[in-house]
Amino acid sequence: MKAGSLDEALGALKSDQGATLIAGGMTLIPVLKQRMADPTRLVDISGLDELKGTSVDGGDLVIGAMTTHAEVHASELVREKCPALADLAGMIGDPAVRNRGTLGGALAVSDPAADYPAAVLGLNAIIKTDRREITSDDYFIDLFETALEEGEIILELRFPLPGSASYIKLSQPASRFAIAGVFVARFKDAVRVAVTGVGPCAFRFLEAEKKLTAEFSIDVLQGLEISDIEVNSDIHAGVDYRARMVQTLTVRAVEALIGQ
Amino acid sequence: MKIKLTLNGKATTADVPANHLLSDFLRDHMRLTGTHVGCDTSQCGACTILLDGKPVKSCSLLVVQVDGCAITTIEGLADGDRLHPMQQAFKDHHGLQCGYCTPGMVMTALGIVDRHGLRLDEDLIARELDGNLCRCTGYRNIIKAVKAGAEAMNEGK
Numbered sequence: 001m002k003a004g005s006l007d008e009a010l011g012a013l014k015s016d017q018g019a020t021l022i023a024g025g026m027t028l029i030p031v032l033k034q035r036m037a038d039p040t041r042l043v044d045i046s047g048l049d050e051l052k053g054t055s056v057d058g059g060d061l062v063i064g065a066m067t068t069h070a071e072v073h074a075s076e077l078v079r080e081k082c083p084a085l086a087d088l089a090g091m092i093g094d095p096a097v098r099n100r101g102t103l104g105g106a107l108a109v110s111d112p113a114a115d116y117p118a119a120v121l122g123l124n125a126i127i128k129t130d131r132r133e134i135t136s137d138d139y140f141i142d143l144f145e146t147a148l149e150e151g152e153i154i155l156e157l158r159f160p161l162p163g164s165a166s167y168i169k170l171s172q173p174a175s176r177f178a179i180a181g182v183f184v185a186r187f188k189d190a191v192r193v194a195v196t197g198v199g200p201c202a203f204r205f206l207e208a209e210k211k212l213t214a215e216f217s218i219d220v221l222q223g224l225e226i227s228d229i230e231v232n233s234d235i236h237a238g239v240d241y242r243a244r245m246v247q248t249l250t251v252r253a254v255e256a257l258i259g260q
Numbered sequence: 261m262k263i264k265l266t267l268n269g270k271a272t273t274a275d276v277p278a279n280h281l282l283s284d285f286l287r288d289h290m291r292l293t294g295t296h297v298g299c300d301t302s303q304c305g306a307c308t309i310l311l312d313g314k315p316v317k318s319c320s321l322l323v324v325q326v327d328g329c330a331i332t333t334i335e336g337l338a339d340g341d342r343l344h345p346m347q348q349a350f351k352d353h354h355g356l357q358c359g360y361c362t363p364g365m366v367m368t369a370l371g372i373v374d375r376h377g378l379r380l381d382e383d384l385i386a387r388e389l390d391g392n393l394c395r396c397t398g399y400r401n402i403i404k405a406v407k408a409g410a411e412a413m414n415e416g417k
Contacts, residue, residue, distance in 0.1 A: 002327060022325075029281075029320045030301060044325060070314070074375075094391025095371060096305060099314045100321070174303065176390070 002044045006051070006153065010130060012043045013151040019043055021153065023066060023105035026097050046102065051155060054078055060126075061085070061159040065104025070095070072103065084165035084183070085123070088115050091169055093176050104154040107139075110146045110201055112232060113177035117202035118167060119159075122183030122194035126158040133158075143200035162187050164260060166253040170197075170245055172236050179237045182249035184212070186257060191216065193250055198242050199229045208250050216258070221251050263327040268292075268336030276323050283307045285323040286333060294334035294363050298393070305392030308364035309333050315371035317391075334363035337370075345416055346370060346409035355405030357396035368392050369406040378414035380407050 003009035013019050018040030022028050025046075031037050045051065051066035054075045061081045063072060072078055072089035079086040092098055092106075092115050106116045107127065120127070120136045127134040130153045139147045148154070162185040169181035178197035182205070185192045191212040193205040207227065211220035226246050231239045264273050267290065276285055286292045286309070295318055298306035302320040309318045310332040337344035343351065346369050356362045372380065372388045385403045394402060 002324075025320060025322070025325065026302065029322065033300070042322070046325070094305070095375075095388055096308055096315045096317045096368065096391050097302065099311070099316050099371075 001041065002047055006045075006048060006130065006155075009043050009045050009048070009153060010151065012041070013153075016041050017150075021045055021108070023102040023108075024068065024100035025105075026093065026101040027105065027109045027111065045153065051104065056081065057158070059161060061161055063103055063157050063159070065107075065154040065156055066102050069093070069098035069101050069103070069106075073098065081161055082123070082159060082165060084167050084185075085119050085159065088119050088167045088169075088183070091115055091167075091171070091176070103157060107157070108146065108148060108154060110140060110144055111177070112143060112200055113172070113175075113179070113197045115167070115169065115178055115181055115196060118178075118181050118183035118194045118196040120157065120194075121202045121204060122165065122167075122185045122192050123159045123162060124185075124187075124192060125160070127154055128156045128158060129154050137204075140201040140203070145201070160187070162192075164257050166256040168249045168253045168256065170249065180242055180245040180249055182246060182253050184250065184253040184257060186216065189213075193253075195226070195246050198226070198231055198246055200232070203229060205246060205250060208247075212254065216254065218251050218254055218258070221247060221254065223247075224250075261324050261327075263324060265326055265328065266330040268332055274323075278322070278324055280323050281319055282309070282321040282323045282326055282331075283318040286318060286331075292333050292335050296360055296363055298360065298364075303391075303393065304361070304364070305368060306361050306364040308367040308392065310367055310370065313374065315368050332367075334366060337366070345412035346373075346406070349409030349412055350402075350405045353401050353405040353408055355397070355402045361392060361394045361396075365389070365392050365394070365402055365406075369409060372406060373410050373413060378410045378417075380410050382407060 020039035022042045022044050023046045052064040054077050055062045069089045069092045125136050134147050165185040167183045170179045180198050181196045183194045193208045196202045231243050233239045286295045296306040298304035302317045307319040308315050385406045
């Protein structure tokens with residue numbers, strides 16, 4: 001069914017435990033084709049205008065959950081307020097995928113190799129749902145597992161604006177997913193470094209954050225390693241290589257910001 | 261489920277199973293077999309069509325999702341026997357060999373023109389063709405065709 005309003009979508013999820021939300025469908029449709037999910041009903045929320053668009057509110061950049069990657073990439077407001085986020089949206093998949101895929105959909109799925117989780121965690125965004133606000137630090141839990149409850153719908157994301165930010169990604173050439181991706185955000189009082197593609201879900205590179213907050217330079221990153229993360233391994237990259245790429249990409253992101 | 265859509269400019273109604281893909285609907289139900297299905301995993305782009313003017317992969321959409329929308333397929337571009345300038349450019353520049361990927365390439369090219377205008381540089385075209393795979397040409401002539409097609413569209417304005 002196509003939901004005509006948020007209330008209708010919430011009602012449909014409540015009345016049918018087997019129902020699933022669909023947004024752009026860029027993850028869900030391939031999953032359904034592989035028979036890896038078997039929902040009794042799909043509730044399409046991609047047409048809800050109240051969940052679309054970009055604005056600035058109280059110093060935060062606010063992006064509706066059903067805003068497509070193409071819209072975020074092309075948004076003059078996002079480009080002005082946080083160019084790294086506009087750039088990141090333009091690195092997701094390919095143009096046809098970006099015309100369908102949405103910010104909220106990508107976050108609800110929380111694919112370990114998706115790009116947006118790095119920005120959400122790196123910018124310390126707030127995930128606003130139909131019932132509460134979730135901080136990015138509490139949101140990503142494990143492989144395809146987030147803090148979202150059954151039937152909970154993401155409405156919008158609130159991104160605090162950094163002084164500057166950069167996202168660098170080692171892209172898998174066929175799928176364009178991140179083999180590893182690092183988002184560095186420089187705020188007034190602290191630096192945040194978020195990593196995607198490397199662990200079961202996006203995580204912060206705390207060792208680098210500490211060093212970079214004290215001194216924003218490449219030198220402080222020498223020999224730095226991630227710890228306490230179960231690193232992904234697949235045919236594209238093994239554990240050691242992926243772990244090593246985190247430091248390399250962090251250096252490149254910092255270099256890009258120093259060079260600005 | 262009953263749906264209404266505008267297909268290549270014509271108001272169309274259909275009664276479709278809820279689990280059918282848009283690509284299957286176009287090919288099997290509407291017999292518009294110009295939309296090709298290559299990989300069926302949203303990687304290759306052969307099934308690209310325009311949804312409300314924007315290129316999307318029809319193998320990764322359920323037909324019921326496009327209820328109320330406007331769809332343009334490769335069959336909707338030519339004006340009678342007169343090819344669309346982008347189609348003509350693919351013909352003139354030999355932008356195809358086996359032709360399987362071509363409908364998706366042409367629809368994607370129209371999306372590039374829509375986003376970036378009628379004067380395109382080759383690096384940009386190559387980047388924007390990221391989601392369309394061709395196993396024959398090596399892309400050189402496709403890129404030339406897209407550039408020439410955009411210029412021809414400019415002249416035809």
